[in-house]
Amino acid sequence: MNHIVIEKKINGKTVRCIFIFKKYSERDFKSDFEEFVQLQTGKKKIGDFVEFHKYNLTKFTEIPYSYFIEYGTKLFSETMFNLLEQRPDFILSDELNIQIFFRSIKDLDYYFATVDKSINAENACFIAAGTWFLFNIVAPYFYFKKFEFSIVIRYFLHELTHYVDMVQKNLSWDINRNYETKIRNIVGRKSAYGINYLYNSLFNLREEGLADFIARCESPEMDISGDAIKAYNSNLRKLAFMRYKRDASKFYFDKISHGNLTPTGEYSTGRNMCLIVAMSISKEIKSPFTIRVNKEKFFGYNFNDFDHYLSKGVTIYVSGIHKDIIARTIALMRPTNHYYFLKVYEKACDVMGISDKNRAMTQRRFFRLVQEAKEISKSQNKRLIEKGGFVYVQSDLPLS
8 A cells, every 4th residue: 555545526636645654664653652662751852843742641552554544544534635625725726636645753853844846736745754643633532532633633733724825936046046056155064053043043933933823823822922022132143153064054953943842933923923913013003912911901002112011021912803804914924035024024014013023033133143144254254264264255245
């Protein structure tokens, strides 16, 4: 058995979930199951991976491979069909093949990887970790007859947003790699490598932030933390001063990118930038929503203390934004590139009365970080060249 196809008609269009097992044998599954048990019993740490719940069991009966295949494919496809019936805008062609290529991926390195070279309007292609299916679909159903429906929906809304962005060519920095070339020319191999990841984080505020906003916009509440905004910016500043790839890479992925899915990471920060935009639209047209601070609730578009609470580091909870405002926000943000994303966000902050120091990111602040990183790069390159007895000539290659 190499693959399984489950098909359904949705709004007159054909949607298929295709599950590919040619690189995921019973042996691979058993290895993943052993890791699952180690994570559940505390022999390995789950860390900040919030989708991976621990179960209060003293013994984990082994799950058969056949059971994993039967219920992993059945429950996932049912969830996808239900999602797409509610959100047919994700179906970009008369046929949509959601292709899941199973692999054994150790240490929770990632859950899904989008295979961008294979993606087109008819095919949304992902490499999937068997462990993710174990934690969120198969194990809860096997042990408790429970299905983590909301987690699966939320997670895959995120992934399908990347699929739509790629097909519609919204991610201009991913489609043509001019930035990578410019950055590489300035940075070289040995100095100020953090500048590469500064741009990566700017791109991800839009790419991952919008995907996370779409995935979580139907949650009962979304939260914004002033302290989390400060922590994100503090980590970016540390990144700007990192000279070497190994240091910058580890710090970026652990503290800022997908290794940090807490409120201090770029995923949550980008999501909250979208949330600010949604609130600003609500405020301008006087569409009701609710803000909660501790146990106090406020009428959203009359609330003028946002900046005050962000300065104090208080977590602010937002709920009740009308679904039409959410749709309008998504439509506004989806075609934006990274700079325009910042412009829209800064305009929203003006409407909400959020001062510069409490904004997640601004154009001016980003370019200041880049200039600082460039100066570090120039200083290091100058030292290395002059150490060899040569003459340093400053490069003025633009990054914008």
